C-alpha cells in the first residue's frame with residue numbers, strides 16, 4: 569500500500585516513472601536517491617536532485633530515446649559474418665552516445681595503439697560500457713575473444729547483449745552498479761573508459777575501489793579531454809593528477825596515451 573512505502577521507495581518509483589530514467593537500474597536509483605534524501609527531508613526536492621544526478625552520470629550522454637529495436641534489425645540485415653560488415657552502421661549507432669561519439673575520430677588509432685601493444689587479448693570487460701561495444705570491429709582482439717560489458721541502463725545492456733550474440737562473440741552484457749559491486753570476471757583487459765569522473769561525483773572512493781578490485785591483467789583507464797559542451801577548462805590536467813593519486817601505493821606499470829579527445833592510461837597490474 570502506498571502509505572507503507574518508505575520515502576526512498578516512493579522516490580525510486582517516481583524516478584522510474586519518468587520516460588528518461590525508467591530503464592536505469594532501480595538499485596542505482598536507490599543508491600543515489602538515499603544520498604539525496606539524506607541531504608534534505610523534502611521528497612519532491614530529493615526526486616529532482618536524484619534526476620539531476622542521473623543526468624550527470626548517464627542521461628546526459630544518451631539520446632533521449634534510442635531505438636534499440638530498429639538498430640538491431642538493421643544490424644541483423646547488415647551482418648554477413650564479418651565484423652567489418654558493420655563498420656558504417658556501428659559508427660552511426662555510436663553517435664547516439666555523446667561519450668562514445670567523442671571517440672569516433674580517433675577510434676582506429678585508439679584501439680590499435682592501446683590493444684596492439686599487448687599480448688593477444690582473449691577477453692575484455694567493458695565497465696560502464698555505453699555504446700562502446702559497437703567499436704568491436706576496430707579492436708584488434710585474438711580470434712574467439714570474449715567480451716563482457718555492463719552499465720546501469722537495462723535497455724542498453726539488453727541491446728549490447730543482442731549485438732554480441734548476433735556477431736557470435738561470447739561473453740555477455742548485464743546491468744551493474746559498480747559503486748556497489750566491482751565485477752569479478754577474470755579478463756586480459758578491463759576498459760574503464762571515461763567512467764571514473766562519473767563514479768566519483770557520487771562516491772569519491774569509488775574509482776580506487778574499482779581499479780583495485782578489477783580482476784584484469786591490464787586496465788585501460790581514460791578521461792575526457794573536453795567537457796560535453798566542448799570546453800576544456802583544464803580538465804586533462806585535473807584528471808591526470810587524479811589518476812596518479814589512484815595509482816599511489818601500487819607498483820603497476822603505467823603507459824600514458826594522449827589523444828585529441830581523450831587521455832588514456834594503460835595499466836599493467
Ligand SMILES: C[S@@+](CC[C@H](N)C(=O)[O-])C[C@H]1O[C@@H](n2cnc3c(N)ncnc32)[C@H](O)[C@@H]1O
Pocket residue numbers: 596625626627629667668669695696697698699700718719720721744745746747760761762763766767
Ligand atoms: C561517460 S560515459 C562513458 C561510456 C563508455 N565507457 C565510453 O567511454 O564510450 C559513462 C557511462 O558509465 C555508466 N555509468 C555511470 N555510473 C555507473 C555505475 N555506477 N555503474 C556502471 N555504469 C555506470 C553510464 O551509464 C555511462 O554509459
